[in-house]
Amino acid sequence: MRLGVLDVGSNTVHLLVVDAHQGARPIPAFSHKAELRLADHLENGNALSGHGESRLRAVVEQALRIAEDKGVEDLVAFATSAVRDAANGEQVLSRIRKVTGAQINVMTGDEEARLTFLAARRWFGWSSGRLLVVDIGGGSLELASGIDEEPDAVASLPLGAGRLTRDWFMRSQGGQRLPPRHDGSDPAPPGEVRRLRKFVRAEIGREIGAMLRQGPPDHVVGTSKTFRQLARLAGAAPSADGPYVKRVLQQADVAALAERLPAMTRAGRAKLPGVSASRVQQLPAGAIVADATLDLLGVGQLELCPWALREGVILRRLDMLAQALAAGG
Numbered sequence: 001m002r003l004g005v006l007d008v009g010s011n012t013v014h015l016l017v018v019d020a021h022q023g024a025r026p027i028p029a030f031s032h033k034a035e036l037r038l039a040d041h042l043e044n045g046n047a048l049s050g051h052g053e054s055r056l057r058a059v060v061e062q063a064l065r066i067a068e069d070k071g072v073e074d075l076v077a078f079a080t081s082a083v084r085d086a087a088n089g090e091q092v093l094s095r096i097r098k099v100t101g102a103q104i105n106v107m108t109g110d111e112e113a114r115l116t117f118l119a120a121r122r123w124f125g126w127s128s129g130r131l132l133v134v135d136i137g138g139g140s141l142e143l144a145s146g147i148d149e150e151p152d153a154v155a156s157l158p159l160g161a162g163r164l165t166r167d168w169f170m171r172s173q174g175g176q177r178l179p180p181r182h183d184g185s186d187p188a189p190p191g192e193v194r195r196l197r198k199f200v201r202a203e204i205g206r207e208i209g210a211m212l213r214q215g216p217p218d219h220v221v222g223t224s225k226t227f228r229q230l231a232r233l234a235g236a237a238p239s240a241d242g243p244y245v246k247r248v249l250q251q252a253d254v255a256a257l258a259e260r261l262p263a264m265t266r267a268g269r270a271k272l273p274g275v276s277a278s279r280v281q282q283l284p285a286g287a288i289v290a291d292a293t294l295d296l297l298g299v300g301q302l303e304l305c306p307w308a309l310r311e312g313v314i315l316r317r318l319d320m321l322a323q324a325l326a327a328g329g
Helices: 050-069 081-085 089-100 109-124 161-169 190-212 225-233 251-263 266-270 283-297 309-328
Strands: 002-008 012-019 027-035 074-079 104-106 131-136 141-146 153-157 219-223 248-250 301-304
Touching: 002 050, 002 309, 012 050, 012 309, 027 050, 050 074, 050 089, 074 081, 074 309, 081 089, 089 104, 109 131, 109 141, 109 153, 109 219, 109 309, 131 225, 131 283, 141 190, 141 283, 153 190, 161 190, 161 283, 190 251, 190 283, 219 225, 219 283, 225 248, 225 251, 225 283, 225 301, 248 251, 251 283
Parallel strands: 002 074, 074 104, 131 219, 219 301
Antiparallel strands: 002 012, 012 027, 131 141, 141 153, 248 301
């Protein structure tokens, strides 16, 4: 059957269409992305602005038309940290549901971590042993560890690359003037980079014990575009080589990039191989989070997984459909 996933994220709204059935890997059939940057539309005490709501509604309407044109039989829609953190997020989604009919639900951070973990487990299989999965999104950082398909430890932290960039390196947010330290310097002052590094490590440090309580991981996995771009800068194969090429990111390379990238100007980073224009600004913060995570976990490398949250949603949906079919007959 043809399934669709509509992911309303902090940076993009992404429609993924796959051909899938129980017991087989989902095969991507179509992908549509809209760079919306919802988090940039927060104002007045962290509420999504009217303009942001209008743009989101238009993008959802377009995605629904595309899904229909592509023959999608079943569509699962969800929103992550930008809408989850907005003071009026649920009210905005309620109005969009009423107008468009799209049943978009807010996904919790723990749910993100669990579904991303499921995708990584299915990709790497049981032979990978105890998995530890790290996902750096635009608004949040998710961690999950476990030996089965359901992780025994999960954490979701407000350490997304986009969020940290706005809160630490930009002059204004949602039209509101920020404290004087946010002077918009390019590159950011070294002192501000150090303060961000200290903040990130303190936040992650609180969760490391829970991630390692059941034992050290046999396999550490990274998902998200942040990790893909860091790996590309460290010499990994480009995306054009396909999903089955093994891509490994060394902690030493991440540490070097966490020092190098914040010291570069945005124009300088834009010239680096594999860095997309939409991620130039937030890549330094992403590198700082990646470096802190690997260092505090005490792991020397991670392997990139081509599957992540959207694939986890698809796999869970297929499991549910199979269970319903078995119960019915």
